[in-house]
Amino acid sequence: MSTPPSTARVADRRQRVQSAEMGLSVLKALTRLGGAASLTATAAEVGESPAKVHRYLASLCQQGFVEQSPTNQHYYLAQESIAIGLAALRQCDPIRLGEASLQRLRQALEVTAFLAVMGNKGATVLRMEEPTLPVTVNIRAGSVLSTLWSATGRVFLGYSNDRQVTDMAEQELAEASAERRAQLDGTRPVEQLRQQVRARGWAMANDSLLKGISALAAPVFDATGNVCACLTTLGATGGFDLRPDGAICPALLQEARLISRAMGYQGH
Amino acid sequence: MSTPPSTARVADRRQRVQSAEMGLSVLKALTRLGGAASLTATAAEVGESPAKVHRYLASLCQQGFVEQSPTNQHYYLAQESIAIGLAALRQCDPIRLGEASLQRLRQALEVTAFLAVMGNKGATVLRMEEPTLPVTVNIRAGSVLSTLWSATGRVFLGYSNDRQVTDMAEQELAEASAERRAQLDGTRPVEQLRQQVRARGWAMANDSLLKGISALAAPVFDATGNVCACLTTLGATGGFDLRPDGAICPALLQEARLISRAMGYQGH
Known part of the structure; x- marks a missing residue:
């Protein structure tokens, strides 16, 4: 017999x-x-009496987390609060923080999911989870993905402020066959793709990197608002739901937001 | 009768x-x-039993300050720790945090002391304290000081990464009289002054801005390591101790370090 939840x-x-x-x-x-x-405003925000909250503020002051201004008696977050925030930021790692998201995506959607970062050679796969189906689309950790033709690369193209990322995409465009180039719109396809990704908030690749393979990718942001990783799901084009309101896209975006929030991102 | 300290x-x-x-x-x-x-390492660091520390870690997890990794069971600073650090950084203000330093410098040394920031017109005095002597050297809040000829401006010249600050100094050099220029060394005086300030960690002005007035100035850094303010002391040249190991310089540097630390700066 299992323990009833209330007792637990x-x-x-x-x-x-x-x-x-x-x-x-x-x-x-x-x-x-x-x-x-x-003190009054803090007590009201906590929902406790000023006398009680005052005792806790005294402890927070004693430990260096809070200081009281000698001029207006207000309480301010102080040195130890900053130190803890900085230490927390330093050990933030989208791969570690995204582990649970990869597992949830795999379990809920039966799709391959991975996390990539922008390396010096391009978007690089660091961690992946594949479903326990007899046949799955696989991707190897360490793989470097195209900036222009992969959904993952497109997320970095859309959100990175690094000039090098745009240069890589332009380079790939210059080297592409006429057939491949025809997949992209407009006279300035790299810039248009970039704007499209930012407008949508996610990127898609439909047979563009590999024939028969589709992917959806979403950005992960850090506390400074920079894209620090990309969360991607992929599958065989026929069986992979690319619709923005389909089975995959909203779940992917939700998981990417959770990782961003754990990284200290305060946008969205 | 006052309360004995132990009872207090x-x-x-x-x-x-x-x-x-x-x-x-x-x-x-x-x-x-x-x-x-x-858990073991944390308990050792606190100097309490793992069982006791475990209860506190559970509370920290419950409040979102800490998370336990499912893979290695280690405890990590989490989202709320980041949020508190960021909020603490946002309300950091070198002028508010430097108030006590200005008062201590005034009281201990009987010199005029002020805090300045780099404004769009140059180094700008925001807060000052003057000694209660019958005759004092005064400076008005709001005054904009020369980048090249004032000790305060020289601190920003030495530590700011903003190209505009160097440009202001070069401009002032171009406009200076031959007599004034002769006060500076070398063929590239702005660059030499910059390097000198960085090598020393503070700046001096000896009759260079105003005849008969000397000043010592030290940088205040923020959590990202950028110079965010300048703490300056000044007085009449005859009675103002400019020596690096004199009465003023070490005390000034010590107070500037205290403000930097309160700003979350982790260097020095």
Whole structure:
């Protein structure tokens, strides 16, 4: 017989320390208020009495997370808060943080999913998950993907501010056969593709990199708003749902947003 | 009769919440360990038993400050830690954080002290403290100081990566009288001054901006390592100690370092 959920939750709660959590709640409230606020405003935001919140602020001050201004008595996030944020940012890794997303995509959609970063040779696959189907479309970790013809490369083309990425795409365009070039629109196809990706918020490749293979890719952003990785799903063109409101695209975008948020991205 | 210090300290401790502080200590320990560590390593760093530290980590996880990796069970600083750091950085203000330094410099050294930032017209005085002597050297908030001839401007010249700052200095050099130019060394005086400031870590002006006035200035850095303000002391040349190991320079540098640290700067 399994433990009923309510009992499990009580046990879990006992494992924790309530007043430590209250201290952290006060810290979060001060953050929501922009990093600086009066005692009254902080107490109202936490939903506790000023007397109680004052004790927790005293502890936060004692530990260097908060400081009180001598001029207006407001509380400010201080040095230790910055130090923790910087340490958290330094160890942020979209691949580690995206692990769970890859697994959820594989399980829910039975598609191959991977995470890539922009390497010095182009978009590079770092981590992948493939479904447990008898036949799957596979991609190898370490593979470098085309900037212009892969969905992954197109995400970096759309969002990277690195001039080198555009140069790689222009280079690939110059080297492409007439047949391949015909897949792209307009007189300035690289720029148009870039704008299209940004307008949509994701990129697609439909037989453009490899015949019979389709992919959807979404950007992962870091705390500074730069694209730091790309989350991609792919499959055989016939059985892969490329529609923006289909089975795959919304789920992919949702997972990419979750990874971005874990990276400290505050947009969306 | 005043309260004896020991009693005051006990009262102060009663105002705080011990287990909230323990939670924050665990968070700081994880930060010192680079933002990610095992339970054993974290407990060793805090100096408490793993069982006890585990309860606090559970609370930190519950509040989103920490996450446990499903692959290696290590604890990582997570989203809320980043959010707090970013909020703390956003409300960092060298002028507010430097207020106490200005007062200490004034009180300890009886010199005029001010904080300036680089504005669009040049180094601009924002906040000043003057000693309570009958005659003092005064400077007005809002004043814009020369980039080339003031100690304050020279700090920004030395540390700013903004091309515009160098341009301002070159412009001032081109417009200077032969007599003034003769105060500077070498064939490329702006570049030499820049290198000198960086090598020393502070800047000096000895009658160069105004005859009879000397000043010492030190850079204040922000969390990204950029110069965000300048802390300057000044006085009448005859009575102002310009020596690097004199009464003023070490105290000025120490206060500038304190402000930088409060800004989240992790160098020095």
